[in-house]
Amino acid sequence: MVLPARCGKQTHNHVASYRCWSAFLGGEFGVLRRFLSPSVRDKIRRQIDKSQKWIGTLGAAARMRDPNDATRYFVGPFRVRSEDAFVELEIKVQLSWDQTRHYRGSKLYYRVEPHHHFSEPECIFFWLHHNGCPERLRLVIPESARVSGWIMLRLDVLPLAEGAVELLHCQLAKAGGPHDMLDRAAVLHAMKLHTDQEVVQSIASGRPFLDHYPQALSMEIQPNCNLTCAHCPTHGKPELHMECNSMKEMDVGLLAKIAHEVFPHVDCVNLVGRGEPLYVSDQLWRELINHLTRYGAMLVVVTNGTFIRRRITAEVLPLIETLSVSIDGANPETFARNRGGASFNRVIEAIAYFHDLRKRACLPRRPKLSISWTIKKNNVAELPGFVRFMSQFEPDKYFFRYMVLCEELEQDQSLLDDPQAANGYLQDAYAFLEEQGVEIVRPPLFNTVSRKEPEAETSCASNVAAPADASGRERMRRCPHMFAEGAILAGGAIMSCQAYFAEAVGNLTTEPDYMSVWSGQRMQSLRAGLNTGNEWGQCGECWISQMRCYAPETEQSEQQIYSQEQLTSLTMKAWDLRNCTRR
Numbered sequence: 001m002v003l004p005a006r007c008g009k010q011t012h013n014h015v016a017s018y019r020c021w022s023a024f025l026g027g028e029f030g031v032l033r034r035f036l037s038p039s040v041r042d043k044i045r046r047q048i049d050k051s052q053k054w055i056g057t058l059g060a061a062a063r064m065r066d067p068n069d070a071t072r073y074f075v076g077p078f079r080v081r082s083e084d085a086f087v088e089l090e091i092k093v094q095l096s097w098d099q100t101r102h103y104r105g106s107k108l109y110y111r112v113e114p115h116h117h118f119s120e121p122e123c124i125f126f127w128l129h130h131n132g133c134p135e136r137l138r139l140v141i142p143e144s145a146r147v148s149g150w151i152m153l154r155l156d157v158l159p160l161a162e163g164a165v166e167l168l169h170c171q172l173a174k175a176g177g178p179h180d181m182l183d184r185a186a187v188l189h190a191m192k193l194h195t196d197q198e199v200v201q202s203i204a205s206g207r208p209f210l211d212h213y214p215q216a217l218s219m220e221i222q223p224n225c226n227l228t229c230a231h232c233p234t235h236g237k238p239e240l241h242m243e244c245n246s247m248k249e250m251d252v253g254l255l256a257k258i259a260h261e262v263f264p265h266v267d268c269v270n271l272v273g274r275g276e277p278l279y280v281s282d283q284l285w286r287e288l289i290n291h292l293t294r295y296g297a298m299l300v301v302v303t304n305g306t307f308i309r310r311r312i313t314a315e316v317l318p319l320i321e322t323l324s325v326s327i328d329g330a331n332p333e334t335f336a337r338n339r340g341g342a343s344f345n346r347v348i349e350a351i352a353y354f355h356d357l358r359k360r361a362c363l364p365r366r367p368k369l370s371i372s373w374t375i376k377k378n379n380v381a382e383l384p385g386f387v388r389f390m391s392q393f394e395p396d397k398y399f400f401r402y403m404v405l406c407e408e409l410e411q412d413q414s415l416l417d418d419p420q421a422a423n424g425y426l427q428d429a430y431a432f433l434e435e436q437g438v439e440i441v442r443p444p445l446f447n448t449v450s451r452k453e454p455e456a457e458t459s460c461a462s463n464v465a466a467p468a469d470a471s472g473r474e475r476m477r478r479c480p481h482m483f484a485e486g487a488i489l490a491g492g493a494i495m496s497c498q499a500y501f502a503e504a505v506g507n508l509t510t511e512p513d514y515m516s517v518w519s520g521q522r523m524q525s526l527r528a529g530l531n532t533g534n535e536w537g538q539c540g541e542c543w544i545s546q547m548r549c550y551a552p553e554t555e556q557s558e559q560q561i562y563s564q565e566q567l568t569s570l571t572m573k574a575w576d577l578r579n580c581t582r583r
Contacts, residue, residue: 063170069156071165076152077114080145083174086138086186090169091157094132097359100366101396102161103128108139109156112148126189128157129318131364134168138179138186141172188264188296195265202483208528210519213265214486216300218498219258220273221288222249222280222490227304227340229328231374231403231413233501234274235340244274250490252287254508258488259291262514268298268321272498273489278307285311292319300324302372304339305347308354317361323354324370324399330382330389338379355393368396375422376403376413384428397439400426479539482527486518494518496526502538 066072087108095103105127109118116122124139145151151172157165175183198212223244225235235241263269269292271277278285278301292299298321301312305325312323327347329335335344351369358367371390373383387398403414415422426442433440487495487502492509494517496502505526506517517523529535 063167065167071156071158071163073155073157073167073170074153075155075167075170078151078153078172080141080149080151080172084141084172085175086173086183087141087153088136088138088169088171088173088179088182089155089167090134090136091128091155092132092134092166092168093128093130093157093163093364094165095158095161095163095364097362099161099163100131100364101394103158103163103364103366104160105365107156107159109154110142110145111152112142112145112150114150114152118154125193128364131362136169136179136182138173138182140186140190185296191264192267192296196267199480199484203480206483206527206530208524210483210523210527213262213515214484214518215266216268216270216485217258217262217266218270218272218485218487220250220275220489221255221271221277221284223247223274224249224279225274225276225304226279226306227276227342229304229326229338229340231328231338231376232340247490249280249284252284254492255284255287255291257508258514259295262486263291263295263297266297268300270300270302270485270498272300272302275490276304276307277301278303278311280311289316289319302326304342305350306342308350312354312357314357314361317357317367318363320358320367322368322370322397324372324397325351326372326374327386328374328376329379330386334379334382338374338376351393366396369393370397370399371395372399373401374403375400375415375426377415377418377421378413380415380422380425383425384432387429387432391436395438397441398433399441400429479530479542482523486514488514496523496536497538497542499538499542503536 062074062076064074066074089108091106105125108124108126110122110124111118112122122142122144124142126137126139128135128137141151153170155167155170157167173179192215195212195215198210199215202210202212223234224247225232225241225244228235228238228241230236234244291297299316299319300322301320302324303326305327308323308325312320325347326339327335328338329344332344335347336342339347354367355369358369361367373379373386375383430440430442481497485498487498488508489495489504492507493504494506494508494511494514496505505522506520508514508517511517525534526536526539530539
């Protein structure tokens, strides 16, 4: 412990006393516990607390690196004054490209009483944005520390990653002065953390009314597309392609309305919808990037890959959380058939460009590359070789799904009527990716999944009770989307879910704000209906819920979460949307 030079003999006596008692008694009195009465233990603990709190008034807190973990620091204690608003940190990290793969954020633990222990509930999660150079940031002081008037800190800079860490500076700071931008970023960060915490509680309790925003927003910024992929529900047929391409992109004013209200609360904005999000005007793209930068939200892009070079530049890259590229074939012929005539080589070159860009950027938070693959009869045999070929670009994630049948033209490509055709290829691909440590969102294999025959009526109208057994209703209760992720289309329609043809529950061009719809009666009805006889039809027969199983409250490994035994039967109604009435 380093003390300021102005501290006199009394100060050093207090510190020595605190050190002596703490070490000798072992925190919880060690072996002496059984020889001390409760009243004596309480008296000693109060004396230690008094010494620690007194040390916190000195104005220069101690900073000590954990001898067992070079990426961890203990700092404090601090006296929290009324004018203190932030914990100010200056940190320098040095991570290699391989090490950035495991960086999943940093943690600042705090305790507000000397005898408390550091724990996950009292932890501030944050991200670093610079690699190889000092970064100064601020975090809002917890309210419990204000009440206590005292705080001790533990900084875990790289809790899941390896790398070099140096804590250059740590102090409590008041608002204002030359750090207004840091103050604003800290306040926005606190708002997003609050939303994250509320979402977790809402999913656990299943409460219908939400007084918080979603933590992510799926947004369609324009419905147009440059491709006509055969299995696409909105551009797979010429007449649908022409209809969607005649629609306008999102109005700049509407985007601003969404951004000013919702972006301060969300962690990321997911660009997904009926069209290709990067096939957008320069003006709207610039406005979107400006809003994301202003409100500290990250960007997830689901793209066909043809406009990556135009839109994903070195300036935009730090905003990218995930770039998800749809590739449904491992050779030019299969790719061209499934991707509406697009060039396989052009998309692969774009992926290589993005991979090179993110490696040269040297960011601690690696922009993720995700590959999306729709499993069809004409491409399932190519999947094992494809994942091996793509390993040169180090994808962070794969998203596999069976084809959702939307058009008669693609009926012969569905594997639902030929389940054994897929298993061997999927097992091979899954095994290779697991060996590489790549994250996989995957559907179950077919060999243990029974199938139901399609019912006579295939209407998908909402507010119709969906027949489901107990396991099916339990599965749907785990679905987090209606608690955690909002969805809005280019024209302002607010959707109840991100699934194909989900029902609209309002429109932002006529509603006063997004929150009035997100917490309104229609969404309350949707949430309250889960696992009841009033469950909406779009939930009872949802391909997203049948594709994966959401983990219950107990801790489970990823292998358990995706095990076949926990997944319910596939139903033809969920995967065959040719007659869906909401189209």
